[in-house]
Amino acid sequence: MSDIAPDGSPVLLYARLPSLGEAELIHEAVPPGCEILELGAGAGRITHALLALGHRVVAVDNSSAMLALIRGAGTIVADLETVDVGRRFPVVVLASNFINDRDPGTRRIYLATCARHVLPNGQVLLQGFPRDWTPSTEWSDLGDVRLRLRSFEQDGDRISGEMEYRVDGEQLFHIFESKLLSDDELDADLRAVGLRRQRTLDERGAWTEAVPQARS
Ligand SMILES: C[S@@+](CC[C@H](N)C(=O)[O-])C[C@H]1O[C@@H](n2cnc3c(N)ncnc32)[C@H](O)[C@@H]1O
Structure with a gap:
């Protein structure tokens, strides 16, 4: 039986899963060779690509099994809600749609973690569902992974579903419940935490770049 992270x-x-250009997009948006705090880093899919592009990374995740697969970055096993890197x-x-949590309080807790770890002149890079996101139940392939949306429900901006994956002969499932955010809602969440x-x-x-409110 495979390890499953707490989420x-x-x-x-x-x-x-291969990296899908996320690190290159981040690399284009930030100064060369900078130090990046990656929240919810998982097994290092994006981390390793950022390291290869010349950045230093500190990776935070509450799954030690995920972080054990990361090489070349600092790792911290912690909950995003409470982590204090110091x-x-x-x-x-x-990344990974944390900003699409259905509960505004939870979204703002994640964003507050970003806000309290970014330098006054720094950048917070957030990945959520794309604006043109549409559900497809077709199978597709990403590297060695076959995947499909196995089931899906939408009620206004509230979406939920179950992803099915085939990898190394194993069949894996992951249920999600999310909210598609309007720009106004994201702006309100950012404002609430000083971004x-x-x-x-x-x-x-x-992908959205946010900055501290006081930054020029
Ligand atoms: C969907 S995976 C994505 C991992 C990585 N960002 C990627 O794109 O490959 C989400 C990751 O966030 C971690 N995670 C979820 N909720 C968390 C929380 N509250 N605190 C810390 N880590 C969390 C999970 O353990 C998992 O590794």
Whole structure:
């Protein structure tokens, strides 16, 4: 039986999924060779690509099984809700749709973690569902992983479903419940923790750069 992270993420899956250009997008948006705090880093899918691009990374996750697969970065086993790394970073990355949590209080707790770890002139890079996200139940392939959305429900901006994965002969599942955020809702969440939207980093609107409100 594969290890499963506390949030239900299968470790084997995140060990096998390839990086999909996330690190290159981050690299384009930040100064060369900077130090990045990556929250919810998993098995290092994005971490390893950032290291290869010349950045230093401190990776935080509450799954020690995930972090055990990371090589070349600092790792901290901790909950994103409460982690205190004890210093600030020029860049904080929160990928993987944490900003799409259905509960605004929880979203703001994650964003507050970003805010208290970013330098006053630093950048917070956030990945959420793209604006044009549409469900597809077709099978597709990412590296060695076959995947599909096995079931799906939508009620307005509230979405839920079950992903099915085939990897190394194993069948893995992951249930998600999320909320598609409007720009106004994201702006309100950012404002609540002392951040503000600076720009969108990709055409599909999945990645947002936020900065401390006081930054010029
Ligand atoms: C969907 S995986 C994505 C991992 C990585 N960002 C990637 O894109 O490959 C989400 C990761 O966040 C971690 N995670 C989820 N909730 C967390 C929390 N509250 N505190 C710390 N880590 C958490 C999980 O253990 C998992 O490794």
